[in-house]
Amino acid sequence: MEPRSLNPGRESQTREPGSALLSASNLRVTYGPVVAVDDLNLEVSEGSVVGLIGPNGAGKTTAIDALTGYHPLTAGRVLFKGAEITKMRPYRRARAGLGRTFQSVELFDDLTVEENLQVAADHLGIGRALGDLFLPIRGRSREGVEWALSLCDLGDVADRMPKELSAGQRKLAGVARALAQRPRLVLLDEPAAGLDTDESVELGKRLRTMPEAGVSVLIVDHDMSLVLGICDEIHVLDFGKSIAHGTPAQIRDNDDVISAYLGGERVGHVG
Amino acid sequence: MSSYTLFLLLGLGSGAIYAVLALGLVLKYRSAGVVDFGHSATAMFIAYVYLFLRENGTVQLPWTILPHEFTLTGSEMGTAPAMILALIYAAVMGLIMYVLIYRPLRHATPLARICASVGVMLYLQAVAVLNFGSQPKSTPNILPNSPLQVAGITVPVDRLWLAGLVVVLAAALWAVYRFTRFGLATRAAAENEEGAAVIGLSADRIAAVNWVIATVIAGLAGILIAPIATIQPASYTLFIVPALAVALVARFQSFAIAAAAGLALGMLQSEVTKVVSVLSWLPQEGLPQALPFLVIVIGMTLLAKRMASRGEIVVQRNPSLGRPSRPYATTAMCFAIGTLALVATHGSLRFALISSFIWICLSLSLVVLTGYVGQVSLAQMAFAGISAFCLTHIADQLGIGFPFSMILASLAAVPLGLIVGLPALRLRGVNLAVVTIAAALVLDSLVFNWTWFTGGLGGTKVGNPNLLGWDLGVAHGSDYPRVIFGIFTLAVVCGVGLLVARLRGAPAGRMMIAVRSNERAAAAAGINVGRTKLFAFGLSSWIAGLGGVLFAYAQQTVSPPTFETFSSLTLVAIAFVAGVGRIGGAVFAGIMMASTGLFVSFLDREFSIGKYQLVVAGLLLTITAIKQPDGVAANPPPPLVAAWRWLNGKLSSGPLNSHRPVAESER
Ligand SMILES: Nc1ncnc2c1ncn2[C@@H]1O[C@H](COP(=O)(O)OP(=O)(O)OP(=O)(O)O)[C@@H](O)[C@H]1O
Ligand SMILES: [Mg+2]
Numbered sequence: 001m002e003p004r005s006l007n008p009g010r011e012s013q014t015r016e017p018g019s020a021l022l023s024a025s026n027l028r029v030t031y032g033p034v035v036a037v038d039d040l041n042l043e044v045s046e047g048s049v050v051g052l053i054g055p056n057g058a059g060k061t062t063a064i065d066a067l068t069g070y071h072p073l074t075a076g077r078v079l080f081k082g083a084e085i086t087k088m089r090p091y092r093r094a095r096a097g098l099g100r101t102f103q104s105v106e107l108f109d110d111l112t113v114e115e116n117l118q119v120a121a122d123h124l125g126i127g128r129a130l131g132d133l134f135l136p137i138r139g140r141s142r143e144g145v146e147w148a149l150s151l152c153d154l155g156d157v158a159d160r161m162p163k164e165l166s167a168g169q170r171k172l173a174g175v176a177r178a179l180a181q182r183p184r185l186v187l188l189d190e191p192a193a194g195l196d197t198d199e200s201v202e203l204g205k206r207l208r209t210m211p212e213a214g215v216s217v218l219i220v221d222h223d224m225s226l227v228l229g230i231c232d233e234i235h236v237l238d239f240g241k242s243i244a245h246g247t248p249a250q251i252r253d254n255d256d257v258i259s260a261y262l263g264g265e266r267v268g269h270v271g
Numbered sequence: 272m273s274s275y276t277l278f279l280l281l282g283l284g285s286g287a288i289y290a291v292l293a294l295g296l297v298l299k300y301r302s303a304g305v306v307d308f309g310h311s312a313t314a315m316f317i318a319y320v321y322l323f324l325r326e327n328g329t330v331q332l333p334w335t336i337l338p339h340e341f342t343l344t345g346s347e348m349g350t351a352p353a354m355i356l357a358l359i360y361a362a363v364m365g366l367i368m369y370v371l372i373y374r375p376l377r378h379a380t381p382l383a384r385i386c387a388s389v390g391v392m393l394y395l396q397a398v399a400v401l402n403f404g405s406q407p408k409s410t411p412n413i414l415p416n417s418p419l420q421v422a423g424i425t426v427p428v429d430r431l432w433l434a435g436l437v438v439v440l441a442a443a444l445w446a447v448y449r450f451t452r453f454g455l456a457t458r459a460a461a462e463n464e465e466g467a468a469v470i471g472l473s474a475d476r477i478a479a480v481n482w483v484i485a486t487v488i489a490g491l492a493g494i495l496i497a498p499i500a501t502i503q504p505a506s507y508t509l510f511i512v513p514a515l516a517v518a519l520v521a522r523f524q525s526f527a528i529a530a531a532a533g534l535a536l537g538m539l540q541s542e543v544t545k546v547v548s549v550l551s552w553l554p555q556e557g558l559p560q561a562l563p564f565l566v567i568v569i570g571m572t573l574l575a576k577r578m579a580s581r582g583e584i585v586v587q588r589n590p591s592l593g594r595p596s597r598p599y600a601t602t603a604m605c606f607a608i609g610t611l612a613l614v615a616t617h618g619s620l621r622f623a624l625i626s627s628f629i630w631i632c633l634s635l636s637l638v639v640l641t642g643y644v645g646q647v648s649l650a651q652m653a654f655a656g657i658s659a660f661c662l663t664h665i666a667d668q669l670g671i672g673f674p675f676s677m678i679l680a681s682l683a684a685v686p687l688g689l690i691v692g693l694p695a696l697r698l699r700g701v702n703l704a705v706v707t708i709a710a711a712l713v714l715d716s717l718v719f720n721w722t723w724f725t726g727g728l729g730g731t732k733v734g735n736p737n738l739l740g741w742d743l744g745v746a747h748g749s750d751y752p753r754v755i756f757g758i759f760t761l762a763v764v765c766g767v768g769l770l771v772a773r774l775r776g777a778p779a780g781r782m783m784i785a786v787r788s789n790e791r792a793a794a795a796a797g798i799n800v801g802r803t804k805l806f807a808f809g810l811s812s813w814i815a816g817l818g819g820v821l822f823a824y825a826q827q828t829v830s831p832p833t834f835e836t837f838s839s840l841t842l843v844a845i846a847f848v849a850g851v852g853r854i855g856g857a858v859f860a861g862i863m864m865a866s867t868g869l870f871v872s873f874l875d876r877e878f879s880i881g882k883y884q885l886v887v888a889g890l891l892l893t894i895t896a897i898k899q900p901d902g903v904a905a906n907p908p909p910p911l912v913a914a915w916r917w918l919n920g921k922l923s924s925g926p927l928n929s930h931r932p933v934a935e936s937e938r
Contacts, residue, residue, distance in 0.1 A: 068795065094797035102795070108788035110592050111781060119781040120796035126806050129779035133770060136777070181797060 027076035054237035099183030117180035148180040278545040286537020287433035291492035292514035302481030309391030314493030315507035321357035365486025387896035394889030399504040407501040441530035557716035593853025598772035613757040623872030631861030636814035644807040645787030650711035654684040655819030656834025681816035688812020730830030850902025
């Protein structure tokens with residue numbers, strides 16, 4: 001029932017430099033005096049699903065913001081596809097294949113679901129967009145849009161406005177928009193928040209298939225069974241610091257994690 | 272040397288006015304979150320109230336047509352009682368304006384608030400012109416002005432008094448808002464409206480009181496400047512521009528900075544006047560007016576941090592967008608209807624129709640900018656003017672033939688559009704509006720005052736558009752206005768309309784709408800937000816430039832007044848009221864609302880009420896901003912919808928709804 005079987009036993013220890021798609025070293029992010037992320041090292045290798053978990057306020061969203069260029073780093077550097085992107089602006093990172101979603105969804109309210117995906121898939125420079133106004137570009141690729149729509153099962157609501165969707169569908173539309181760009185790596189900030197259990201399981205299955213489609217995943221979520229179920233490896237943050245790192249099995253049994261994050265409770269009943 | 276000092280001191284006069292007006296603006300923003308474009312118009316009106324009380328003891332009411340004057344004493348009044356009565360009048364007027372206009376707008380978008388206050392400004396100015404005339408009026412001195420000799424120069428004592436007053440007022444305001452309970456309450460409410468409500472302070476009542484205080488201060492400014500500047504509706508109302516610039520420097524927060532910056536701006540302007548008179552190689556016209564704004568535009572753009580936002584509960588809502596469903600068929604139909612209308616009309620009405628076409632074009636430039644990408648520009652008519660004057664040079668002096676001269680001239684507006692758009696990369700909402708109006712003023716006073724470029728007051732003649740020997744001009748012998756010129760204009764406007772309609776569904780349009788909806792998410796979708804905004808500014812100024820070129824051909828002589836700053840404000844106003852998110856709105860603005868357009872000209876001819884156009888437009892603008900922020904075209908009146916559907920049925924086989932709401936109302 002769980003796609004865990006797909007886990008090829010890719011241990012974090014076996015990284016070879018070439019296979020790291022995203023690698024962040026010594027990230028430090030501050031909000032004034034508050035240190036939101038402290039000396040975080042994170043690596044996502046090609047074809048993997050990596051989890052980033054931690055209690056509320058641990059710095060997960062801040063880490064995503066830092067990786068995608070939404071918040072400046074106080075220290076540290078970020079490599080993507082082997083090139084340094086530490087100073088790159090967010091839209092350039094997106095075009096380079098680093099997609100992301102937002103915790104609060106943030107769809108474009110004045111565009112239909114399909115247009116939301118299309119605008120992400122277009123990736124036209126201003127020059128070509130201007131040219132298109134006077135001489136329409138024929139046969140633009142809709143591949144990414146169709147793929148993302150079907151992957152997130154949004155085909156039926158493609159023509160709706162975001163306002164008309166349910167909370168779960170909006171969340172999925174946010175994920176679909178990030179996928180429509182055909183990114184190499186997508187950072188998902190709580191994609192399962194607001195979904196019911198069935199929807200969440202369904203989403204997990206779909207996310208697990210993404211590496212086959214060439215998309216690696218970094219997922220932040222509070223749904224333990226989802227994260228433990230689909231990830232190859234997991235990082236645990238607390239107060240901005242990484243307190244544990246390993247396979248789901250290791251994380252589940254890690255005492256630090258249990259005390260810091262779960263307040264002593266056993267981790268979800270998975271597998 | 273001493274004359275330089277004298278000019279500095281003289282500048283304290285206008286500086287004091289900027290400062291006092293800016294203090295009121297800061298107060299209004301801090302307490303009610305409104306940047307009030309009608310602030311100086313209010314000051315102007317109170318000045319007239321004072322003037323008439325003093326001269327013949329009559330009270331002037333802020334409307335026209337209805338009785339608007341009643342006699343209080345029937346004879347001349349002393350300065351002090353007239354002033355006190357005028358200030359009481361100001362307090363009442365401030366309260367009424369707050370309750371009727373700004374209170375309902377407390378949770379509206381910044382653009383809606385700006386438009387409402389622009390409406391107030393247009394309204395008060397138009398009423399003043401109708402009731403009091405546009406001739407300047409002078410009043411006797413209020414402040415002591417006995418000549419005083421210091422170190423060989425005659426010191427203008429009244430200016431010193433004014434400056435002193437500014438300092439006292441700023442200090443008093445600072446102390447009140449720093450130390451009194453009321454001041455603390457105001458600050459609490461500004462920081463967190465909800466929080467203030469929870470601890471039992473009515474944010475509403477606090478804002479009302481502040482609004483009254485600000486209006487009284489504005490009235491005081493209006494009265495005190497009268498002896499120095501002479502009262503005149505338009506020039507008085509335009510004090511809003513420097514005042515806004517000063518308030519912007521103070522980030523709409525600091526009384527002290529507002530006071531200092533106001534005085535400094537006045538002195539700088541005055542000093543530039545002196546310098547220009549000495550250095551004859553400098554542009555003699557307009558530089559004193561333009562330079563401070565130039566400095567402000569550049570400074571604000573480079574140094575801008577965001578204006579401190581208030582902790583208010585705002586329902587962020589942009590004007591809704593239309594969705595043209597069959598752009599080509601709709602354009603063809605509009606072209607057909609337009610041609611029929613041109614043939615059916617003649618004389619002044621046909622000319623009004625052609626003017627309407629041009630106003631549609633200008634409004635379309637705002638559909639792109641404000642509708643699609645959510646940016647504000649109060650400089651659109653300046654872009655149009657640049658293109659119009661460039662046309663005269665390109666066609667007549669460079670001898671470039673017709674279609675190319677028109678294209679080049681319209682493109683001439685693009686670089687300016689991009690420059691004015693640059694601040695949009697850092698500023699938004701109100702800040703951007705202020706910077707663009709300052710930019711418009713720079714163009715207005717520097718470029719449009721440049722005799723070589725514009726041909727001075729008389730303007731410059733433009734030759735007819737002539738396509739390979741085929742005269743498309745507006746006049747030929749006694750034939751005026753010609754149908755062929757109308758069709759030419761219509762074709763250009765239809766082309767622009769088609770472009771804007773197609774933009775809605777094209778990649779470029781989607782990028783713009785994404786940027787307008789959510790800049791963060793747009794960047795995550797790989798969109799270069801800054802470049803998209805600039806693209807919209809460029810496209811929009813090009814469309815405005817086309818409008819300007821068409822104006823030039825229609826009027827045959829291009830002269831600066833057509834393109835003054837007020838026209839830009841009016842354009843934004845009517846485009847917003849009509850519905851800035853849809854092409855139908857631009858059409859409505861051009862046909863029904865433009866002062867030289869079809870509907871108003873028709874009313875003027877039949878009932879001679881054209882002169883009330885600005886009054887009505889101002890009133891409508893304010894009401895629409897409150898009641899219907901999507902504009903008239905978003906919810907068109909039922910008879911219009913019915914007529915449109917009937918036409919669709921007649922002229923095409925399929926459904927031809929150009930706008931979604933029409934489709935919705937069919938359900
Ligand atoms: N804009 C901000 N200004 C100041 N502090 C902030 C800001 N955003 C976040 N923080 C602080 O940074 C820390 C990390 O916040 P972050 O949103 O990254 O946590 P999170 O792990 O995503 O939490 P959640 O699970 O609730 O989404 C928190 O202590 C938070 O209070
Ligand atoms: Mg978070």
